[in-house]
Amino acid sequence: MNKDDVEILERQPAYRGYARIDRYRLRHRLHNGGWSGPIDREVYDRGHVTGVLPYDPDRDCVVMIEQFRVGAYLAGMEPWQTETVAGIIDKGESPEQVARREAKEEADLEIRDLVPMLRYAVSPGAITETVALFAGRVDSSRAGGVHGLPAEGEDIKVLVVPVSELAGMIEDGRIGNGLTIIAVQWLLLYRDKLRASWKTTA
Secondary structure (H helix, E strand, O other), X not given: OOXXXXXXXXXXXXXXXXXXXXXXEEEEXXXXXXXXXXXXXXXXXXXXXXXXXXXXXXXXXEEEEEEEOHHHHHOOOOOEEEEOEEEEOOOOOOHHHHHHHHXXXXXXXXXXXXXXXXXXXXXOOOEOOEEEEEEEEXXXXXXXXXXXXXXXXXXXXXXXXXXXXXXXXXXOOOOOOHHHHHHHHHHHHHHHHHHXXXXXXX
16 A cells, blocks of 8 residues: 555644644545545654764774653653664755764764664654664764753763663663664664674774
8 A cells, every 4th residue: 555545634733832733534545445434633743853873883882872851751761861862854954964963963973974774653653753763983982971952951961882781771771762772773783784884893
């Protein structure tokens, strides 16, 4: 099936603020033929995101960030989340541009090389947001400190983490958000291939 197998019957704005919520009435083709009845859904539209996991192949470590997340707090999880660098794609920007911009803003890092990981839907039943993930080659030797844009309320601590610790951080919950778990799992799967492509012998 494809987009032609969905018909939007009605769309109404439900909320306008930092993000946007629209109320849809739609129908779609069924696997066994014909069309569904009308379906009412409210959909949250917050834009699309780029995430980049800064990786130093010479030291075999990643650079991660820690910042307060109100959603995690309200869900009863650790409010200060350990994450990979990420940001919303503004109009006219490419995912690659966002990866480089956010690495500088959030961690004061210069990305040397970018390798696409994958693109995925965050919560396809109710949210339009997608994430484009990258691995970014960095020099972690001077990484650290607190960064971010004060005008956006950012207070971002930089962490340097050996790759050998990443699996344990997922297992014990120190890494507990989907974007970062996906990026880390990708790196653990493709680390050797990535290092070979960057001709790293360390």
